[in-house]
Amino acid sequence: MNSKYIIHNYLNLNSESNLEFKKKLIANISNSEIKNGGFDLKKYLSQKINSFVTTAKGKGNKVIFDEAASNAIQEKVEHNLEKAMQVLDNSNVVHVYLIPTLNQFLKEYMDGIQGWCPSKNAIHLYIHPDCNKNIALIETLVHEYNHTVFRSYHLWNKVEEGLVAEGLAEHFRLELVGGKRAKWTEVLNEKESMFWLEKIKPVLKSESFEDYNNVFTNFDEEPYPLWTGYTVGYYLIEKYRKINKSVWNEIMKVEIEIITG
Numbered sequence: 001m002n003s004k005y006i007i008h009n010y011l012n013l014n015s016e017s018n019l020e021f022k023k024k025l026i027a028n029i030s031n032s033e034i035k036n037g038g039f040d041l042k043k044y045l046s047q048k049i050n051s052f053v054t055t056a057k058g059k060g061n062k063v064i065f066d067e068a069a070s071n072a073i074q075e076k077v078e079h080n081l082e083k084a085m086q087v088l089d090n091s092n093v094v095h096v097y098l099i100p101t102l103n104q105f106l107k108e109y110m111d112g113i114q115g116w117c118p119s120k121n122a123i124h125l126y127i128h129p130d131c132n133k134n135i136a137l138i139e140t141l142v143h144e145y146n147h148t149v150f151r152s153y154h155l156w157n158k159v160e161e162g163l164v165a166e167g168l169a170e171h172f173r174l175e176l177v178g179g180k181r182a183k184w185t186e187v188l189n190e191k192e193s194m195f196w197l198e199k200i201k202p203v204l205k206s207e208s209f210e211d212y213n214n215v216f217t218n219f220d221e222e223p224y225p226l227w228t229g230y231t232v233g234y235y236l237i238e239k240y241r242k243i244n245k246s247v248w249n250e251i252m253k254v255e256i257e258i259i260t261g
Contacts, residue, residue: 005081005094008032011070011127013100018055025049025099034095038122045118052114052126054103064100064129073098073133077125080138080177084145087176088248092121094148096141101126111136117147139173139182146172149252159215159229160204160260166216167233167259171241172248184227185234193235196228204260236260 010028015021026049029037039045055064065073077096103126106114112131116124123144131137146169154161170185188196203211214222216229240259244251 003093004085004090005078005096006033007074007077007096007098008037009070009074009098011065011073011098011100012067015055021055022049022053025053029097032095032097034119034122037097037124038095038117038119040118048116048118048124049099052103052106053099053101055101064102065127069129070098073127073137076133076137077141080141081145084142084172084176088146088149088172088252090121090145090149091152092148094145095122097122097124099124099126101128103128107131113137113140115140115144117144117151120148120151123148135179138177139179142173142176143169143182146252153253154256157207158204158256159200159206159212160256162212162216163204163229163233163236164256164259165233166230167235167237168252170230170234171237181234182230184230186231187225187227188231190235190238193228193232196224197232197236200224200228200232 036045107128112128114126150165
């Protein structure tokens, strides 16, 4: 077993119903080697599972991933995690949770996969069987891995920390595995992003969930366009990377205010 990461693969976990599957999944994750799968409280893990995990109605998880598909995804995750670790060190053992879902929102709007980094040593990947396993899976994994390292050096409580975290993760992913820019980093051009950066400056130090949600994921698009934070973060890191050619192990330690100005 690789000493730098541990894969918790639940892609072919069986159950008789949606409810039983979620209960079984939460129990397995909460009792794994890191408590609550990296979440501060079990209720936060439960909220995330209940939000993103959907199985076939009345059939539990019997029709999502067979053993061969499950093993193939794990091998792909291991290969690309090792690739990321060669470029960017992590002093913590990283636990990666592979979680199956038939969630239609993820399929239609998120390329079939949702990544989440609840702590410096945990990554959750919610995977739809129609996810592009050669692109979306790898890109999301690498993006979330960068977040684990970010959390080793920064608290990620404030809006400005979110800007930098998301910008760093997207540029790291682009440099490591290539591909197109994520659509949530393209909602504004560079000039528009700097305009909105000025607009959100009063809340940069805010630790309010409402302020954070407004900047990043408010589908009402008020008071900022949807995904403003991701796009502003992208351009902040692009600007910083043009001036500073440091290796990734050094970039991750840079003070937030140096990047946000």
